[in-house]
Amino acid sequence: MKQLLALKVNDHPGVLHRITGLFLRRGFNIATITVGACEEPGVSRMTILLEVADERVMDQVRKQLAKQVDVLEVEDLTDRDAVTRELCLVRVEAPLKMRSDLHSLIQPFRAQLIDVGFETVVVEVTGSPAKIDALLDLLRPFGVLEIVRTGLAALPRERQTGNGGTARREARSVEV
Amino acid sequence: MSFEVTEGARAEALSPDAAAPVGTEAPAGEDSERGAEPRPEPPPVYRGADLLVEVLKEEGAEMLFGIPGGATINFYDALYNSGIPHVLARHEQGAIHAADGYARISGKVPVVTGTSGPGSTNLMTGIANAWFDSVPMVIFAGQVSTSVMGTDAFQESPIFSMTMGITKHNYQLMRGEDLPRVVKESFYLARTGRKGPVLIELPKDMTSNEIPYRKPVEMRLRAYNPTPKIDRALVEKVKRDLARAKRPVIVAGAGVVHAGASELLRAFAERARVPVVHTLLGLGTLPSDHPLSLGMGGMHGTVWANMALHECDFLLNIGSRFDDRLTGALEHFAPRARIAHVDIDEAELGKVLDEDYPIHGDARDALAILLDGAVDPSPSEEWLAYLESLRREYPLWYRTDRPYLQPQRVVQIASDLASDDVIVVTDVGQHQMWVAQFFRFRRPGRFVTSGGLGAMGFGLPAAIGAQIADRDALVLAFVGDGGFQMTVEELILLREYDLPVKILLFNNNSLGMVRQWQELFYEERYSATLFNIQPDFMRLADAYGIVGRRVETEEEARAVLEEAFRTRAPYLIEFVIDPMANVLPMVPPGNGVHEMQGVKPE
Numbered sequence: 001m002k003q004l005l006a007l008k009v010n011d012h013p014g015v016l017h018r019i020t021g022l023f024l025r026r027g028f029n030i031a032t033i034t035v036g037a038c039e040e041p042g043v044s045r046m047t048i049l050l051e052v053a054d055e056r057v058m059d060q061v062r063k064q065l066a067k068q069v070d071v072l073e074v075e076d077l078t079d080r081d082a083v084t085r086e087l088c089l090v091r092v093e094a095p096l097k098m099r100s101d102l103h104s105l106i107q108p109f110r111a112q113l114i115d116v117g118f119e120t121v122v123v124e125v126t127g128s129p130a131k132i133d134a135l136l137d138l139l140r141p142f143g144v145l146e147i148v149r150t151g152l153a154a155l156p157r158e159r160q161t162g163n164g165g166t167a168r169r170e171a172r173s174v175e176v
Numbered sequence: 177m178s179f180e181v182t183e184g185a186r187a188e189a190l191s192p193d194a195a196a197p198v199g200t201e202a203p204a205g206e207d208s209e210r211g212a213e214p215r216p217e218p219p220p221v222y223r224g225a226d227l228l229v230e231v232l233k234e235e236g237a238e239m240l241f242g243i244p245g246g247a248t249i250n251f252y253d254a255l256y257n258s259g260i261p262h263v264l265a266r267h268e269q270g271a272i273h274a275a276d277g278y279a280r281i282s283g284k285v286p287v288v289t290g291t292s293g294p295g296s297t298n299l300m301t302g303i304a305n306a307w308f309d310s311v312p313m314v315i316f317a318g319q320v321s322t323s324v325m326g327t328d329a330f331q332e333s334p335i336f337s338m339t340m341g342i343t344k345h346n347y348q349l350m351r352g353e354d355l356p357r358v359v360k361e362s363f364y365l366a367r368t369g370r371k372g373p374v375l376i377e378l379p380k381d382m383t384s385n386e387i388p389y390r391k392p393v394e395m396r397l398r399a400y401n402p403t404p405k406i407d408r409a410l411v412e413k414v415k416r417d418l419a420r421a422k423r424p425v426i427v428a429g430a431g432v433v434h435a436g437a438s439e440l441l442r443a444f445a446e447r448a449r450v451p452v453v454h455t456l457l458g459l460g461t462l463p464s465d466h467p468l469s470l471g472m473g474g475m476h477g478t479v480w481a482n483m484a485l486h487e488c489d490f491l492l493n494i495g496s497r498f499d500d501r502l503t504g505a506l507e508h509f510a511p512r513a514r515i516a517h518v519d520i521d522e523a524e525l526g527k528v529l530d531e532d533y534p535i536h537g538d539a540r541d542a543l544a545i546l547l548d549g550a551v552d553p554s555p556s557e558e559w560l561a562y563l564e565s566l567r568r569e570y571p572l573w574y575r576t577d578r579p580y581l582q583p584q585r586v587v588q589i590a591s592d593l594a595s596d597d598v599i600v601v602t603d604v605g606q607h608q609m610w611v612a613q614f615f616r617f618r619r620p621g622r623f624v625t626s627g628g629l630g631a632m633g634f635g636l637p638a639a640i641g642a643q644i645a646d647r648d649a650l651v652l653a654f655v656g657d658g659g660f661q662m663t664v665e666e667l668i669l670l671r672e673y674d675l676p677v678k679i680l681l682f683n684n685n686s687l688g689m690v691r692q693w694q695e696l697f698y699e700e701r702y703s704a705t706l707f708n709i710q711p712d713f714m715r716l717a718d719a720y721g722i723v724g725r726r727v728e729t730e731e732e733a734r735a736v737l738e739e740a741f742r743t744r745a746p747y748l749i750e751f752v753i754d755p756m757a758n759v760l761p762m763v764p765p766g767n768g769v770h771e772m773q774g775v776k777p778e
């Protein structure tokens with residue numbers, strides 16, 4: 001089963017290694033992992049999509065992570081209402097005469113062309129992994145040359161973050 | 177100034193009596209009221225190595241173990257006048273196992289050093305050993321200078337990543353100004369919560385460069401909470417349910433020793449009338465001859481301990497991590513029991529078994545709650561009588577039909593002759609199990625053995641550390657001829673530091689434990705386990721200037737041990753034992769603990 005974890009970790013050298021090393025030793029499969037700065041200086045946020053056997057294993061994962069001195073917070077977003085996003089860049093073969101077809105294809109995905117050449121273009125798309133997969137399927141007939149995906153970034157929705165008042169808790173963000 | 181520290185950390189870091197290094201004070205310059213230019217004074221500057229030694233003194237570091245080298249030479253230079261004693265081992269593995277033994281007996285946090293490259297890689301086994309058995313220590317692994325790190329420079333090794341999986345935490349010290357904080361955090365981490373080794377990778381320039389030092393030092397351990405608040409209600413529920421159980425049992429592990437909770441354990445077991453199974457590292461938490469002590473459980477456990485594990489209806493595990501050597505095949509482990517588990521490390525809860533009462537907390541806290549108020553004895557007299565009948569029917573035994581000295585008998589004689597304050601150290605192998613089975617442990621925390629890692633070579637150096645920690649105690653080091661030869665070079669320390677350790681060398685001319693498995697499970701195909709040729713151990717003793725005695729009979733054993741125990745000098749006593757002696761009974765690998773073999777003489 002897939003599990004989605006959000007971590008806050010110290011921004012120290014070796015922390016990513018520490019976390020992935022832990023998964024490696026225990027044979028947990030990482031589907032995606034993203035790391036970057038967050039709202040606090042000196043702290044990074046990691047979003048990890050994991051493939052684990054069952055809830056018991058997941059419980060172990062959570063505890064083992066929490067035990068790391070450099071891990072400040074572990075949040076399990078799997079069954080929570082969270083916004084998740086992945087960024088994908090894809091280089092597609094697109095001779096000039098195909099450009100308008102391409103354009104109309106990617107538009108409903110709110111994808112954009114961020115680099116244009118004579119023979120190829122680079123498309124940028126953000127969204128759920130399923131949406132990205134769907135777009136990639138549509139692009140394949142054109143000739144997909146290169147793909148890069150960032151893996152998931154995730155945040156819980158406001159009403160569940162627990163730091164809003166009652167009124168704010170009613171507010172719901174809308175997935176776009 | 178703001179400090180991001182946990183409560184405990186704050187107390188440690190800021191305690192007023194944590195003396196500052198010579199003449200440091202917070203910088204002046206707070207009086208900007210009158211518009212005067214606040215001009216902070218530059219903090220005082222120290223050579224990194226001197227600062228390191230000062231911080232070690234602040235932390236109360238009392239004992240160092242190691243071997244110097246190019247990467248740590250500045251540190252050693254600063255130690256020269258420090259007054260902190262340093263034990264110079266002959267191999268880094270010896271140094272760190274000695275520190276391990278020292279830590280277990282003294283309850284303090286020793287410091288271990290190895291130089292970059294080989295010095296540090298030689299520490300690996302000892303680091304892993306301390307990690308598995310939750311032994312506190314701080315390790316300084318020298319490293320090449322930051323300017324050449326990563327270039328495969330002379331004597332460089334990636335010790336930081338190499339030790340990540342076998343330390344409680346580790347640091348790569350890359351900026352001098354982090355040094356005081358990192359060292360303080362290391363000691364704090366090593367000695368709190370679930371204890372363990374903490375390693376600092378120390379590039380050479382960190383000890384040669386000038387470092388500014390400002391007090392106080394901020395610790396950044398905001399998510400680390402070594403003193404979890406125990407779930408009182410859950411412990412009280414355990415107490416109620418345990419009192420109603422018909423066949424209750426307590427499993428006492430190393431956590432009881434670490435928490436200093438043996439007295440509480442004993443009081444609770446007595447008042448609740450519950451028998452206690454010990455893990456290898458939990459031996460001694462109840463005296464071996466206590467009527468409620470069932471001895472050791474598991475692969476080489478007693479029949480009655482293992483039947484207690486198998487037939488119990490309520491199992492309270494305090495401070496053991498359900499190691500597979502204890503549980504045997506999990507599907508047969510305590511199959512009818514409700515299971516309560518107290519552990520200071522939350523990650524141990526639910527790791528092996530799905531406990532009914534997972535209790536995150538210190539053994540001492542749990543036992544204090546269990547003892548609070550009236551303790552109803554469980555209705556277990558019948559249960560105790562049953563276990564007692566097993567004890568009578570299946571006592572531990574050894575062969576009497578062979579013309580050789582039986583090792584178990586030697587353990588018994590040593591146990592009988594030893595004083596109550598004896599410290600028992602073992603290496604790894606058959607002799608370790610014979611000691612676990614036949615030695616009468618009288619006091620908690622006096623049994624030093626490599627439990628989790630099972631590292632041969634541990635015994636002699638660990639005994640050295642133990643004797644340094646308690647100079648007056650009788651220290652017995654039981655070693656096999658195999659493991660002894662792995663760290664035999666440390667013998668010289670017995671003379672150098674005047675340590676009257678008695679080494680009881682069990683010579684069976686083989687790697688006995690592996691040979692036993694080959695005999696029982698591999699059709700006696702003794703592949704690479706028999707020694708064709710051995711050193712002359714008596715001349716070895718001679719070479720190292722200690723007393724050597726060779727023993728072949730029970731009478732000699734008694735006489736020589738009596739002599740050795742009376743004499744304040746190190747002894748190497750070689751017992752030429754039955755080369756075919758086995759550790760029995762035994763739970764064959766893959767079986768449940770109730771499926772033992774060798775429970776009775778054939």
Ligand SMILES: Cc1ncc(C[n+]2csc(CCOP(=O)(O)OP(=O)(O)O)c2C)c(N)n1
Pocket residue numbers: 603604605606607608630631632633655656657658659660682684686687688689690
């Ligand atoms: C460093 C290391 N290497 C190998 C082993 C595997 N091993 C476990 S017990 C044993 C035999 C030990 O022989 P010896 O030291 O002579 O003790 P005995 O079993 O004969 O009492 C071996 C090789 C180990 N535990 N540690």
